Amino acid sequence: MKQTPFERRHQxxxxxxxxxxxxLERGKPGPDSRQFPAAYRRLCRQLALAEERGYGSRLVExxxxxxxxxxxxxxxxxxxxxxxxxxxxxxxxPRLVREEWRLVLAASLxxxxxxxxxxxxxxxxxxxxxxxxxxxxxxxxxxxYDPDASRLGRFGERSSAADWMMFGYYVMNNLGIAFQxxxxxxxxxxxxxxxxxxxxxxxxxxxxxxxxxxxxxxxxPFVIGHGAFELTAITFAGAAGxxxxxxxxxxxxxxxxxxxxxxxxxxxxxxxxxxxxxxxAAFVEAYWSSMTFTGTxxxxxxxxxxxxxxxxxxxxxxxxxxxxx
Amino acid sequence: MSASLAPPPAGTARQLPLDTRYPVxxxxxxxxxxxxxxxxxxxxxxxxxxxxxxxxxxxxxxxxGQFGELGMGLTSLLVFLVTWWYMVLFEVLNxxxxxxxxxxxxxxxxxxxxxxxxxxxxxxNLLRVVDLLxxxxxxxxxxxxxxxxxxxxxxxxxGTLVVYRERPxxxxxxxxxxxxxxxxxxxxxxxRALLAFAERQSSLSAGRRRELAGILAGPLQVPEEQxxxxxxxxxxxxxxxx
Numbered sequence: 373m374k375q376t377p378f379e380r381r382h383q384x385x386x387x388x389x390x391x392x393x394x395x396l397e398r399g400k401p402g403p404d405s406r407q408f409p410a411a412y413r414r415l416c417r418q419l420a421l422a423e424e425r426g427y428g429s430r431l432v433e434x435x436x437x438x439x440x441x442x443x444x445x446x447x448x449x450x451x452x453x454x455x456x457x458x459x460x461x462x463x464x465x466p467r468l469v470r471e472e473w474r475l476v477l478a479a480s481l482x483x484x485x486x487x488x489x490x491x492x493x494x495x496x497x498x499x500x501x502x503x504x505x506x507x508x509x510x511x512x513x514x515x516x517y518d519p520d521a522s523r524l525g526r527f528g529e530r531s532s533a534a535d536w537m538m539f540g541y542y543v544m545n546n547l548g549i550a551f552q553x554x555x556x557x558x559x560x561x562x563x564x565x566x567x568x569x570x571x572x573x574x575x576x577x578x579x580x581x582x583x584x585x586x587x588x589x590x591x592x593p594f595v596i597g598h599g600a601f602e603l604t605a606i607t608f609a610g611a612a613g614x615x616x617x618x619x620x621x622x623x624x625x626x627x628x629x630x631x632x633x634x635x636x637x638x639x640x641x642x643x644x645x646x647x648x649x650x651x652x653a654a655f656v657e658a659y660w661s662s663m664t665f666t667g668t669x670x671x672x673x674x675x676x677x678x679x680x681x682x683x684x685x686x687x688x689x690x691x692x693x694x695x696x697x
Numbered sequence: 698m699s700a701s702l703a704p705p706p707a708g709t710a711r712q713l714p715l716d717t718r719y720p721v722x723x724x725x726x727x728x729x730x731x732x733x734x735x736x737x738x739x740x741x742x743x744x745x746x747x748x749x750x751x752x753x754x755x756x757x758x759x760x761x762g763q764f765g766e767l768g769m770g771l772t773s774l775l776v777f778l779v780t781w782w783y784m785v786l787f788e789v790l791n792x793x794x795x796x797x798x799x800x801x802x803x804x805x806x807x808x809x810x811x812x813x814x815x816x817x818x819x820x821x822n823l824l825r826v827v828d829l830l831x832x833x834x835x836x837x838x839x840x841x842x843x844x845x846x847x848x849x850x851x852x853x854x855x856g857t858l859v860v861y862r863e864r865p866x867x868x869x870x871x872x873x874x875x876x877x878x879x880x881x882x883x884x885x886x887x888x889r890a891l892l893a894f895a896e897r898q899s900s901l902s903a904g905r906r907r908e909l910a911g912i913l914a915g916p917l918q919v920p921e922e923q924x925x926x927x928x929x930x931x932x933x934x935x936x937x938x939x
Contacts, residue, residue: 416727419724426887428893429896444810447810545818558824558850
């Protein structure tokens, strides 16, 4: 068949298909959207014919554009975000963490190791805190956790608006840190290592310093609750970044680009999980950790409970009830 | 990736196109050609998005600044959303187009030509931080200039591609000439070339048309002056009766 009769025969089909595409692209599929897959396959067949028969590039390009638009609609990733999110929370996330236990362990050792080491050092050699934090930062830190001033500032009975302010601040600050820690992994993992170390060192320095000057009753009850989520999330973000770096460093049997792509697809899910943890942490930090009418023992009890919950979740959740066959 | 850059073995029908078109084979067994967008349109799109975001934040500060601490909390939440989620939300919910990309006719797709999803969009936009290093998008620009399909580092990791969104092309009219049969059987690519010449002839100058047609005067066994009319006649014949 020659080109003109071919066009004349199918022109109505193509116009109809373009109309369906317009409707789908606007997100309002018409009643004939059930016929869309069949119409799309018909169009693909006609495109293949047109190319095979050497029809003019104008016709071929027109059909290719229609096919491309159809392809986008047909292979759109249907995101059932709700169902996916619940599945991820109930099993996918803890399973993913357990599968990546080597990297999570590495990131945790790095982070908690530097935190502990710096904490102990500062506790025994108090002047070391100034090697990491500027004097005015230290003063600010002391003011925040000063037991005598606990009626004021961050520990006073705040209005709900102030809780809101702190929540927003924690979300912006902590998630920013987590995202940077992840993204730094693309620099052969060096960025993630750097952020894990720096965060571990500065948190360790603050903890060691405040314990050393005797602010234990304000500092530890405050941080123990949300720390369960926040510190865990930082290590996960670090592990995700290290995964990117490792894929570039030792891609195995794959080309580096492909290894990176596969690692990124997994690690971005780790980051999404860390993001959820940080949201919880910001909520706990703004609404629970800052409350002062609860006694210190209760704070510790809840803190231990939360750490236990986080540990149980990542160790136990998402395991099948019985072994696979 | 490096495999696709290697020259195809001699004699294969499918040669790499001379331009930057990026072929994607679909499950239906057809090849779709994507047109990756280069550095300049992408930078312009980013500039537009940056301006929009700046404006949004400015308005937020002005509007919420009056509400004290609650306003500050909401502001930092909004700063967070606009900094990290602006691109992701637009790309996933608006067919791979942030407002800037929409303005410049660009679109983000997966490497296989399917619309970008949450995971890939989040990856490419979180890794933007690295593209910004060490200053002013240096790594991103270098990567974009060095890659055959202009990917920045975030695109490499996420497996995404920024392409031109196709617009329907105008239909060129073939000149009304009498159909003439070809003197010999034509291959498919020869037919395509002939039709392309006929379709494009209105955008070529007369001298260029004569020059191009003159190349084929020998095989067509006509004098050079008549080659153009002959070619148009054959093209008309190839199209078939109107």
